[in-house]
Amino acid sequence: MSTVLQDVQQLIAATGKHTLEAENTEGGSAYAFRARHLHDLPVFLKVLYPRPSGDLFAEPRLLVEATRTEGKGSNLARVHDAQRFGHDFVLVAMEYVDGGSVLSRLSGGPLPMMEAVCAAIGILQGLAQLHQALLFHRDIKSANMLISQRHGRIWPKITDFGSVARLAHASVSVTALRLSALYVPAEGWATPSRYDVRSDLYQVGLVLFEMAHGALPYNDDAYMDREARKELRELAETSGGGVDDCDRQKVVDRALARAKGVISFGKMQPYAPKSLACIINKAVSPAPAAQYRTPSETIGDLEALRLSDWRLAPCDEQYAANGWAGWDWSIGKDPKKPEQWVVLRSRQAATNFRRWAAADSARAACQLVMEAEA
Incomplete structure (x- = not known):
């Protein structure tokens, strides 16, 4: 000790x-x-x-x-x-919240679609309460969102307030922190770095992406571009050996600053509709003027979504949604024609799934379901 x-x-x-x-x-x-x-x-x-x-x-x-x-x-x-x-x-x-973090929960894959949206709304409601007290969090990330349960769904709780900044009034900005480089918005990499309400909302957008699609890569190599790899080679040659962790992290941070769109490094689930993608893209836009301005504005767009509660099925490359248009749905590859995706459906809470349609991709199959009528 x-x-x-x-x-x-x-x-x-x-x-x-x-x-x-x-x-x-x-x-x-x-x-x-x-x-x-x-x-x-x-x-x-x-x-x-x-x-x-x-x-x-x-x-x-x-x-x-x-x-x-x-x-x-x-x-x-x-x-x-x-x-x-x-x-x-x-x-x-x-x-004390004993449900673990959202990040640890994501080790088992993304959350069901509506659970992810509801959790994001909860995080935004917590931020609204914090912002009303003229405080910025500055370190919103999935590891800092703890999980409790309420009404049968995940009830997120924002924690880790060590990076909170106090504001004189709501329209001012503060110096950005780079404690969690993956979540730093574009304005946080600027010189001088600035951070305001939109920056907290940017980080919520990344957390929503992770909850809906799965955790972003947390290994530095995933974000190394050509320039970063060149920097590492030159540092290794100059030092005559390896690159220490501090110098390596600086190289990675610069690569992340250049990336300006880390969600492109994540896997997109085929059932995620364009309406949800538009909300995430607006939240994480590299241009602050294009981002959401308040938690309530973001909440309004999320609450207006009409989504089925898609989730990953236990088997690989299978997707399920219950209660959409009066049916339960299952999508998977056709065992006889692997290039085709089959849509099965059953009356709610029944188990007699029957073939309903087929498509040439998982995304197209999910779209057929979304267009189904009761």
Whole structure:
């Protein structure tokens, strides 16, 4: 155990408020623990380092008010308490959510279509609450969206408030952070970098893409362009050996800045309609003027979608949707003609699927279903 970790644990014990149960090692930007408050309330503790450029203590204290709501309907993980302790740390005690992150959930594939849309609406509602308190999150990503359950669907909760910036008023911008390079919008790579409401919404667009289509590649090599590979070769020649992790990350960051559209690196599900693609493309546009301006504007477009609840079936290259136009649907390759896709349907909740149509691609087969009438 490191000396710093021991110091942190001793300082937490000295507050007399929490009993530590386990260290959380999923994130790498701060010390984090699962703990229990003295009133037997399960909490998630995060220990942050104050930044020289601002009063990190003030921001978490504001979050106590910003995340306070009546009932259990908020899409923000509630911050119960925040305090400076010792000379070097800030301790934030948050609501404990035990469903894991959206990123860990995506290891099993994309969410069902409507579940992804509803989850995105929930994230946007949480952001609206945060923005109303004149706070930008600046690090929206699937790893920072925790999962709880409500009404039988995923109920996302925004967490990890260590990057939150306080605003003087809603129309100003702040310096961008590049903690999660994959999620940095185009304006975040500019010099000087700027970040406003649209930048948070850009990151929600990427999370929606991942929930609907599957996680984007998290290996650096996926985003290496020709220029980046040339840089790495030159660095290796100059150093006479390998390239250290810090220099390599800088090369990758520059490649991501040039990419201006990382969703092109992800696999698109054939059942995703153009209407959803248009919303995602608007949210992640490299031109800030073309992006969504407010969470409510994005929510309005998502709520107007008319979609079947497509999902991946257990078998490879099979897709299913229940309750669309009064039928349950299944799409897969024709075992006798592998170049063809067969559409089967059954009355809702029945199991007697019968052949209904065929198409020359999965996307065309899904489109036939979407055009079906009850």
